[in-house]
Amino acid sequence: MKWNVLLLLVLLLAQCQKESLPKEFEAEVVGMGPDCGLPLIDFPDATHQVAVIAGSAEWGRYYAYQLDPKYWKAGQKLRVQIRKPSAEELRPCTTWGPGYPWITIIAAQPTE
Numbered sequence: 001m002k003w004n005v006l007l008l009l010v011l012l013l014a015q016c017q018k019e020s021l022p023k024e025f026e027a028e029v030v031g032m033g034p035d036c037g038l039p040l041i042d043f044p045d046a047t048h049q050v051a052v053i054a055g056s057a058e059w060g061r062y063y064a065y066q067l068d069p070k071y072w073k074a075g076q077k078l079r080v081q082i083r084k085p086s087a088e089e090l091r092p093c094t095t096w097g098p099g100y101p102w103i104t105i106i107a108a109q110p111t112e
Helices: 002-020 047-054
Strands: 023-032 039-042 061-065 077-083 102-110
Touching: 023 047, 023 061, 047 077, 047 102
Parallel strands: 061 102
Antiparallel strands: 023 039, 023 077, 039 061, 077 102
16 A cells, blocks of 8 residues: 555656646747837747646737847747746736736747
């Protein structure tokens, strides 16, 4: 019985670690957000997956927190690794435009 419980705990921990790994997706910078001073990016082929990671509704468009400014040009296509922003990373924005959800960029590389 002890081995069954131990095996179950090991499997649960392995699953938790797997979920915390950064995910990589194709994205496109669509411009600057009107509020937060951050670029907006779209994930055209991964709307559901990104929404699950971000813990948001399926918007498809997100504020790109920690995206290197050299990639902020509208139309820039990227391959990005993302994760859900931590509470310390989120900051209030004004309400001049729609309240897009945030995603934290861990790594980015241009695709073109």
